[in-house]
Amino acid sequence: MRSAFTITGVELRRFMRDRSNIFFIFIFPLLLVFFLGLQFGEGSAQSRVAVSGPETALQEAVVNGLEAEDVDVSRTDEEALREQLARGRTEVGLLVPGSAANAFEAGEDVELEVLTGPQAGAQAGVQNVASVLQQVSSEEGQVAALTAEGANEDDARAALADAEATVEPPSVQVVDVSAIAQEFSGIGQFDVGAAQQLLLFVFLISLAGSATLIQSRRYGIVGRTLAAPISTAQVIGGQALGRFTIALFQGAYIMLGTTLLFGVDWGNIGLSVLVLALFSVVAAAAAMVIGSVMDNDNAASGVGVGVGLVFAGLGGAMLPLELFPDSLLTVSKFTPHAWAYEAFAGVQRHDAGLIDILPQLGVLAAMAAVLLALGAWTLRRSLARAI
Numbered sequence: 001m002r003s004a005f006t007i008t009g010v011e012l013r014r015f016m017r018d019r020s021n022i023f024f025i026f027i028f029p030l031l032l033v034f035f036l037g038l039q040f041g042e043g044s045a046q047s048r049v050a051v052s053g054p055e056t057a058l059q060e061a062v063v064n065g066l067e068a069e070d071v072d073v074s075r076t077d078e079e080a081l082r083e084q085l086a087r088g089r090t091e092v093g094l095l096v097p098g099s100a101a102n103a104f105e106a107g108e109d110v111e112l113e114v115l116t117g118p119q120a121g122a123q124a125g126v127q128n129v130a131s132v133l134q135q136v137s138s139e140e141g142q143v144a145a146l147t148a149e150g151a152n153e154d155d156a157r158a159a160l161a162d163a164e165a166t167v168e169p170p171s172v173q174v175v176d177v178s179a180i181a182q183e184f185s186g187i188g189q190f191d192v193g194a195a196q197q198l199l200l201f202v203f204l205i206s207l208a209g210s211a212t213l214i215q216s217r218r219y220g221i222v223g224r225t226l227a228a229p230i231s232t233a234q235v236i237g238g239q240a241l242g243r244f245t246i247a248l249f250q251g252a253y254i255m256l257g258t259t260l261l262f263g264v265d266w267g268n269i270g271l272s273v274l275v276l277a278l279f280s281v282v283a284a285a286a287a288m289v290i291g292s293v294m295d296n297d298n299a300a301s302g303v304g305v306g307v308g309l310v311f312a313g314l315g316g317a318m319l320p321l322e323l324f325p326d327s328l329l330t331v332s333k334f335t336p337h338a339w340a341y342e343a344f345a346g347v348q349r350h351d352a353g354l355i356d357i358l359p360q361l362g363v364l365a366a367m368a369a370v371l372l373a374l375g376a377w378t379l380r381r382s383l384a385r386a387i
Contacts, residue, residue, distance in 0.1 A: 047125040056101035065132035092125035190262040206283035207304030213291030243284035267347035281368040288375030316341040
């Protein structure tokens, strides 16, 4: 057993000496989670509105109304506002000039300029601005009506505030009948992308790393190892454990990094790690099969990347399975990614327990057992094959 661990340590050191692996393990996955999260969560993110103009009663009323609607409001000048819109730092810009404020205080019609950015959430921001402006206009109309009847303006505003506090406004309950909308309802902006990238990179890096196994055979490392009092089973065990350790470490790093940087909720962390561990075994075993069957390390890396990307695309690691048509959803069941994706979705979104995800765990375990047996058999045969 000690010899197997020694072989594992050698494989890990050889893997980490390739500087490109460091980029693909530590940096690239988190970058993709970030950019995918921006796209996925754009519609559910807090609206951003920039307001420019002198500080007047009109501007103050609009800003207070927007903040009450949970809108992220910033005050700036017109030039900076237009720059923020152009750079995508805000969705909506509202220009409140002094002339409009004077007209507002005089009870006259007010015209305001609303600028929108190219983001998908800009229309939602415009609706927030329009709603608040309508609310401010209605309140001023009520105050004008009361003062026209002889009430003091301050008393009129106080009476309206008391009425608003005591009268319960009507409520509207919206029921979304879309199964897809319900599936993704309430989840974090980066949660889906984090699980997808974990599956993509754990499998992809494992398969691409199969080239190190071919290099070990080509350079005679395996042959010299067998010359020592080490059995073939120990060599196979050390190789498999090395690839499993790399896959598990990368998956755990992605889980930790996305939790700390993006606030991703992985649900029950014990169950999530269990899903990751079984998926890592599948990835390690698949890498052994490729590394044992092929004799060219460059070709093996290309095949590993190609197979990894195809499986990721078919298994929901690029597009959520919920968006797949039925025919493609059936095909996805032949990939380990789909079963791991479903397990993560259950744990993250539906508080699934161990019993709930047992079918997915069982399929992953079966895939791991088959691939491990096949990988051990092909590796044993490859040790006697000259390359």
